[in-house]
Amino acid sequence: MTEQLALTSSQTGVWVAQQLDPDDKSFTSSEYCDIAGPIDPVLFETALREVVATTPALRARFDIGDEGLTQYIDDTVDIPMHYLDVSGEPDPCAAARRWMARHREEEVYDLAKGPLVTWALFKASPERFLWYRAVHHIVVDGFGCALIASHVADVYTALATGRPRRPRPPGTLQQAVEADTAYQLSEAFNRDGEFWRAHLADQTETVSLTDWRPPAQRRVDPGGRLSRACGRRCAAVRGAPPRPPLAGSRHRGGCCATAPGKRRAKHGSWPAGDRPF
Numbered sequence: 603m604t605e606q607l608a609l610t611s612s613q614t615g616v617w618v619a620q621q622l623d624p625d626d627k628s629f630t631s632s633e634y635c636d637i638a639g640p641i642d643p644v645l646f647e648t649a650l651r652e653v654v655a656t657t658p659a660l661r662a663r664f665d666i667g668d669e670g671l672t673q674y675i676d677d678t679v680d681i682p683m684h685y686l687d688v689s690g691e692p693d694p695c696a697a698a699r700r701w702m703a704r705h706r707e708e709e710v711y712d713l714a715k716g717p718l719v720t721w722a723l724f725k726a727s728p729e730r731f732l733w734y735r736a737v738h739h740i741v742v743d744g745f746g747c748a749l750i751a752s753h754v755a756d757v758y759t760a761l762a763t764g765r766p767r768r769p770r771p772p773g774t775l776q777q778a779v780e781a782d783t784a785y786q787l788s789e790a791f792n793r794d795g796e797f798w799r800a801h802l803a804d805q806t807e808t809v810s811l812t813d814w815r816p817p818a819q820r821r822v823d824p825g826g827r828l829s830r831a832c833g834r835r836c837a838a839v840r841g842a843p844p845r846p847p848l849a850g851s852r853h854r855g856g857c858c859a860t861a862p863g864k865r866r867a868k869h870g871s872w873p874a875g876d877r878p879f
Contacts, residue, residue, distance in 0.1 A: 603677050604674050604676050605658070605674070605675040605776075606667070606672050606675075607673050607675065607775065608671075608672070608783065609673055610778070610779055610782040611786060613664075613740050614671065617713065617740060620713060620740070629739040629740065630706065630709065630738055631737055631744060632702065632705070632720075632737075633734075633747060634702060635732065635733045636730070637732065637733060638730060639730075640731075641723065641731040641758075643683075643685045645758065645761050646723055647682075647683040647721075649757040649758035650681070650721055651681075652757050653750060654679065656770070657750065657753070658774070659741045659742055659746070659775055660679075660681070660719050660737075660741065661675050661679040661716075662674065662716065662718065662741050663713060663714060663716035663717075665713070676716070679716060679717050681721060683723055684721065684722035684723070685723050685725075686698070686701065686722065686723070687724075688701075688726060689725050689726055689727050689728075694724070694726035694730075695732065698724035698732045701722070701734075705722070705736060718740065719735070719737045719738075720734075720735065721734070721735055722734040722735075735747065
């Protein structure tokens, strides 16, 4: 069965931007966890499949249907886990990071077909694993990635030890979309817009926490015009009122998988000079 939902305002913005430049990879978010302790790859993939089954956003794809731009939540989405044993490499972690870097450079997600998520588990040694995940920003943001990682850690630990799974936070994707739509139709939305337009009226520079800057944008064609097909697709969402970013669920602590009986995993970092995740 396929459920159909509207998009939030931020999802619509990402979708339109991706139509303008289908090869743009800047909307792909990726990170990895360095897990201290043994991991059962079969059990880990089972945990991933359970999390995908209970997280509609991970099963979403986006296209224009009879009612306009729609996100389709497919029950049949299969997101396989890549498993790579790099323990025989001279530098196992460097070999894993090279694979991740190639994936970031080569993977272009098709929003209409999906899936929009990639998993990979690397065995660096019997006591050390790296878990890589990449996802298109239209379905999950950075905070959402942390929540998903925490969910995977909980499910894997439950499968490995037999303890009950922790209760999940309340709320559904449909409720989030409905709340987003209600807000952008409210007087509060208009008041907030007036406040921020006045507050930022003299703001001329973009503030950033890093000195990294995105590459120069490529023009769609030498004349700067949209293709007819792209223009038709973007016109399908024209006229929809703006809406605020989708609010995330409550954070429930730890965001990385932990092998039973071992210390919590830590986020990995890239060598100097690489683009930060």
